[in-house]
Amino acid sequence: MRSLHRLITLVVACSTLLGASAALAGTAKSLCxxxxxxxxxxxxxxxxxxxxxxxxxxxxFNAKPYTDEKTAAEDFKAGKCxxxxxxxxxxxxxxKFAGSLEAMGAVTSYDQLQTVVQQLSTPAGxxxxxxxxxxxxxxxxxxxxxxxxxxxxxxTVPELAGKRIATLDYDDAAxxxxxxxxxxxxxxxxxxxxxxxxxxxxxxxxxxxxGYKALEMHKGVSKGGGIAKYILSHLTFQVVAKTGAFTDExxxxxxxxxxxxxxxxxxxxxxxxxxxxxxxxxxxxxGDKEKYxxxxxxxxxxxxxESKVYDKGMLTLLRRVRCKxxxxxxxxxxxxx
Amino acid sequence: MRLxxxxxxxxxxLALGPGCRGFMYGQxxxxxxxxxxxxxxxxxxxxxxxxxxxxxxxxxxxxxxxFERVTDRPNRAALSALASAASCAEAHAWEAELRSLRALRxxxxxxxxxxxxxxxxxxxxxxxxxxxxxxxxxQAFGTPGGTCPTxxxxxxxxxxxxxxxxxxxxxxxxxxxxxxxxxxxxxxxLAARGSECLDDARWFGVPSALRAAxxxxxxxxxxxxxxxxxxxxxxxxxxxxxxxxxxxxIQIESLAAAGRLEDVRAAIKTYAESREKTPTHGAFALLDQxxxxxxxxxxxxxxxxxxxxRTPLGALGTFPGVAAPATEDTSLFEGLGGDTxxxxx
Numbered sequence: 001m002r003s004l005h006r007l008i009t010l011v012v013a014c015s016t017l018l019g020a021s022a023a024l025a026g027t028a029k030s031l032c033x034x035x036x037x038x039x040x041x042x043x044x045x046x047x048x049x050x051x052x053x054x055x056x057x058x059x060x061f062n063a064k065p066y067t068d069e070k071t072a073a074e075d076f077k078a079g080k081c082x083x084x085x086x087x088x089x090x091x092x093x094x095x096k097f098a099g100s101l102e103a104m105g106a107v108t109s110y111d112q113l114q115t116v117v118q119q120l121s122t123p124a125g126x127x128x129x130x131x132x133x134x135x136x137x138x139x140x141x142x143x144x145x146x147x148x149x150x151x152x153x154x155x156t157v158p159e160l161a162g163k164r165i166a167t168l169d170y171d172d173a174a175x176x177x178x179x180x181x182x183x184x185x186x187x188x189x190x191x192x193x194x195x196x197x198x199x200x201x202x203x204x205x206x207x208x209x210x211g212y213k214a215l216e217m218h219k220g221v222s223k224g225g226g227i228a229k230y231i232l233s234h235l236t237f238q239v240v241a242k243t244g245a246f247t248d249e250x251x252x253x254x255x256x257x258x259x260x261x262x263x264x265x266x267x268x269x270x271x272x273x274x275x276x277x278x279x280x281x282x283x284x285x286x287g288d289k290e291k292y293x294x295x296x297x298x299x300x301x302x303x304x305x306e307s308k309v310y311d312k313g314m315l316t317l318l319r320r321v322r323c324k325x326x327x328x329x330x331x332x333x334x335x336x337x
Numbered sequence: 338m339r340l341x342x343x344x345x346x347x348x349x350x351l352a353l354g355p356g357c358r359g360f361m362y363g364q365x366x367x368x369x370x371x372x373x374x375x376x377x378x379x380x381x382x383x384x385x386x387x388x389x390x391x392x393x394x395x396x397x398x399x400x401x402x403x404f405e406r407v408t409d410r411p412n413r414a415a416l417s418a419l420a421s422a423a424s425c426a427e428a429h430a431w432e433a434e435l436r437s438l439r440a441l442r443x444x445x446x447x448x449x450x451x452x453x454x455x456x457x458x459x460x461x462x463x464x465x466x467x468x469x470x471x472x473x474x475x476q477a478f479g480t481p482g483g484t485c486p487t488x489x490x491x492x493x494x495x496x497x498x499x500x501x502x503x504x505x506x507x508x509x510x511x512x513x514x515x516x517x518x519x520x521x522x523x524x525x526x527l528a529a530r531g532s533e534c535l536d537d538a539r540w541f542g543v544p545s546a547l548r549a550a551x552x553x554x555x556x557x558x559x560x561x562x563x564x565x566x567x568x569x570x571x572x573x574x575x576x577x578x579x580x581x582x583x584x585x586x587i588q589i590e591s592l593a594a595a596g597r598l599e600d601v602r603a604a605i606k607t608y609a610e611s612r613e614k615t616p617t618h619g620a621f622a623l624l625d626q627x628x629x630x631x632x633x634x635x636x637x638x639x640x641x642x643x644x645x646x647r648t649p650l651g652a653l654g655t656f657p658g659v660a661a662p663a664t665e666d667t668s669l670f671e672g673l674g675g676d677t678x679x680x681x682x
Contacts, residue, residue, distance in 0.1 A: 052646075119665070123665070264652055267651050316672075316673055317673055324669075
């Protein structure tokens with residue numbers, strides 16, 4: 001009888017120990033990370049911090065770097081990764097609401113972007129990020145997107161007519177805008193657009209400030225070119241998972257962690273803007289800015305209603321955030337978005 | 338012909354007898370130690386690499402000090418080298434302290450105990466080195482307390498200030514090491530008196546901060562009518578306005594010692610904001626960097642206690658649990674359902 005009692009005690013002790021070690025190890029999950037610089041890039045570096053935080057919530061991520069975004073997205077879609085880090089442009093193909101955060105002209109400052117990310121990290125915001133198919137586990141700033149031109153005399157939209165603009169071939173929104181301004185669309189991808197700009201194959205290209213040095217786009221602006229000081233959109237990197245792959249609690253923790261650390265990552269991308277020499281910037285007249293704001297809104301509405309590229313809910317959210325920051329904007333009374 | 342050359346060389350060597358070598362050593366020693374005090378110290382002060390300064394102190398300290406066997410005691414050069422070497426031991430003590438905090442948090446008492454022992458050992462090393470730097474300062478300029486020494490050059494003033502700081506640090510580390518180094522307890526008050534010999538505005542508020550910190554740590558040391566906390570605050574602001582923030586670091590250390598933890602957080606935040614706004618003063622970058630390391634350690638203690646890790650990069654001035662997302666603004670979400678998600682590519 002005593003031996004049986006001991007045996008039972010031993011079995012209970014062993015199962016407790018096994019259970020404890022399983023809890024310590026966490027659930028293994030794979031994370032595919034798109035970073036143009038691979039494992040040495042800022043985004044992959046960020047995911048190392050995310051991985052460390054996730055281990056405290058019971059998930060042990062195995063992160064794999066991808067230098068080709070399309071492959072990362074395809075591997076995610078094929079079920080090779082439980083979650084993926086992609087640019088918002090690519091995210092839009094999976095999750096229209098979250099991907100529409102980078103809608104053109106819709107977020108006019110880093111403060112506004114931070115407000116949106118913080119609000120979406122709250123439980124109410126989190127509900128908007130969960131669809132039957134996909135759940136967004138975090139949004140990180142990738143930098144304001146600027147227009148780089150090889151000739152700084154091209155400083156108004158009418159002057160873009162007929163100019164060749166490198167355009168990401170999967171970015172339907174950008175294609176619509178390029179056509180809207182009467183420019184000539186030159187298909188490009190993230191791997192070749194900077195080279196096309198630098199060697200003169202195109203007259204203009206759009207990219208965050210990090211492209212200035214890292215992609216050597218300073219070469220393209222060095223002979224009389226410049227960068228228009230008007231935020232076209234905000235690039236973001238987002239962590240997308242298949243709904244159900246993670247618990248709601250984990251998803252909420254992950255979003256909150258991203259929002260809590262937003263300022264840190266914001267500083268990195270803002271430094272990129274600050275590092276661009278003053279002489280390179282092309283100031284846009286205040287009157288022109290208002291005209292462009294109206295033009296961008298017109299294109300956004302078309303992309304929402306006709307092309308179905310942008311999400312209606314996200315555009316409304318972004319309009320509300322803009323109007324909280326600047327209540328005097330004309331659009332605040334019109335409420336078209 | 339070769340043989341003749343060899344004989345000549347031998348003759349020259351014999352002529353250079355012990356007396357002649359002693360003369361040459363002495364000359365070399367004078368030149369080296371003067372160069373160290375007059376050029377190496379100001380140069381190192383203008384660099385912002387505290388790790389390299391610490392390594393220089395370790396590598397060059399004994400070599401420089403050994404010249405006292407052949408010429409005058411090189412007190413000025415030794416003071417600088419010893420203070421730098423002490424900063425290495427200080428960094429080790431801080432690392433061990435963080436290890437101990439992590440172990441406590443992880444409920445690993447043996448690891449925590451081991452880290453505490455290591456921490457105390459390094460505190461003792463730091464105390465001895467800072468104590469030796471203080472002694473060299475008193476040998477070079479006289480023990481503070483009487484009339485002020487004649488500080489002829491800016492380098493003299495720098496060394497005097499470093500010596501005073503070393504005195505204060507020696508006692509702090511020795512207390513943390515349970516008195517293993519045997520640093521005299523009157524050193525802080527002497528350092529406080531010595532600080533009156535330096536122009537507070539010229540030295541970024543450090544002399545008055547040092548004085549006020551001593552007043553706060555030694556019961557009854559504050560003169561009648563003096564408010565040490567107000568002094569510290571004024572000194573910290575003065576230093577921040579000029580990009581040399583050691584006085585703020587001293588204030589934060591005093592606040593932590595007094596258990597004013599909310600004020601510590603507020604001061605670290607102010608410090609971090611100043612680093613964003615005001616560039617480091619070029620000539621005294623190392624002192625500003627030493628201030629940063631001290632403030633960073635204070636911040637790391639808070640982060641480690643609460644999260645198990647030190648201050649994340651770029652997060653100095655923020656604290657765990659404080660950066661919670663903004664209050665939910667439901668007005669932004671009213672009526673938003675989103676569209677049907679696009680089908681995946």
